Amino acid sequence: MRAEHAAGVRHFELGSFLPADRFPQFADLRDLLDAAASMKAMHKIVLALNERGIDDAIASDTDEITCVVSATDEHSLANSRRTRQQAVALVRKAAEAARSSEHRPITNAGIAMAFGCSIAGQVDQSDVLRLAETCMAAGADMVSIADTVGYAGPRQVASLCDEMVKLCDDRPFCVHLHDTRGTGIANAAAALDHGARVLDGALGGLGGCPFAPGATGNVVFEDLVYLCERMGFETGIDLDRLSEARGIAKCALPDEPFFGALARSGPPLNLDWRAGAA
Template sequence: MSRAAEIYPRAGVSLREVGLRDGLQLVKAFPSTAGKTEWIKRAHGAGVRHFEVGSFLPASRMPQFADLRELIGVIAGLEGARSAALALNERGADDAMASGVDEVVCVVSATEEHSQANMRRSREAAIDLVRTTTEKAADAPKRPLVMAAISMAFGCSIAGPVDPAEVVRLAGACLDAGADIVGVADTVGFCGPKQVEELCTDIGKLCGDIPYLVHLHDTRGMGIANAAAALNAGARILDGSIGGLGGCPFAPGATGNVVFEDLVYLCETMGFATGIDLEALFPVREILANEMPNEPLYGALARAGLPATVSYRH
């Protein structure tokens, strides 16, 4: 069994709450460390176990992630909880190894144009960083999982359409470079369920027993439909953010990630137990609203409520 399969067993569904990273990457004001800590602890109390909490970047550039190491420590003290954070260069990889984070996420763009615009490096150089990061992880005091996330996997805001075969090739190259797990991201919300199901089927064939991640955005209102397609195709790890917080610099004005609460509800109605108590999760939105009163929060479930005759308590 692979190391990733031990953490993300295919017998169940694992939902990663990425609001503290993807959700905060573009905000003008962000929560205090105390607010973030309460966010994590309340979500953990509701059953959330996977948290992506920031990027290893200079605080002068991304001040919203200045307390990243402190948050990693908070998560380390919570039973069964796991932290993840992005490393976008070798310095970030070194910082990640020293931090005790459970998972290090490297990003590889599906197109050369986006790779140069976003990271100022070629796709092959990004894969080299995956290789370097896995080598560093093997020698780290606490060996983290290394995830290679392929951005713009369903379409690129710069280059346009993306060949699914190229995404599969890149995913295979990342696995060959030593990545424990790969992910595909609809970074700007281009795709629909048909494209998601087809690519997930191909990625699933590539990965075999190794689990893979699907990261979706709700830019054009297709997030939940696409998540259902991913589940039908065999994906068992999905990302979302509480309140749908987030967005992408390449899709100005767009809504953000799939709403985490709606994603939990989708999984439960499809027969996948998440271990998350929705009624206990809803109050986490209040923390976000209080800490960032000018940031819009989304969610059909928060608006309409749970059906009166159905309970999703765990």
């Protein structure tokens, strides 16, 4: 985290407030939040998957609370034992708690399976848009649309982003992509071309999804930074220093697969590829 921050990264999703005995990977979340609080201009994001998680998130002085709302009841029940209606109620509780708190964190409703569900199959775009509108009416400051299992193609991403721009107006929305079937960067380019300005990525493509066996994590962050710069969006991120952060992560996680085209080839050496270059 410190190495990525030194590279210019400022938004970090740090983990979920869940019981450490069942989810030991999140046992040090409070330590991470404490460390992040000492870093300049950090935007700290946590997931709150239940009422206790909301309380813990508010107490932690995080900057953003994400609640997951699935686009299908089938996935929602399998993932959280909640219906979509109950998941929206959790968004409402998070938004109310955030508004009442001194720190006033952002409430983000993350719509999982927005481009297709590994359990229910096809997901209609109109259903996703209605759900996004419902979440905003419940108090969400922003909405994320997630290709949780990597089903989307650029055309689907472009179409949904066009509609999200209309729906959200001046509110930001986030696009959360996985590269499970090799379309992650193409989908990110489509999202940027069609109004998205916030995208999720993971260093080295780390991660996965329990509902998509063999899935990779989010789009490789290093590749995403390069894409943004080549498309004219200044990220403020130093790719050389980001590569150093990747090296630290690889040493810490020697058994995990790391992905990324930029890690193999590097950026062009004979032209200025950064945003704003002639």
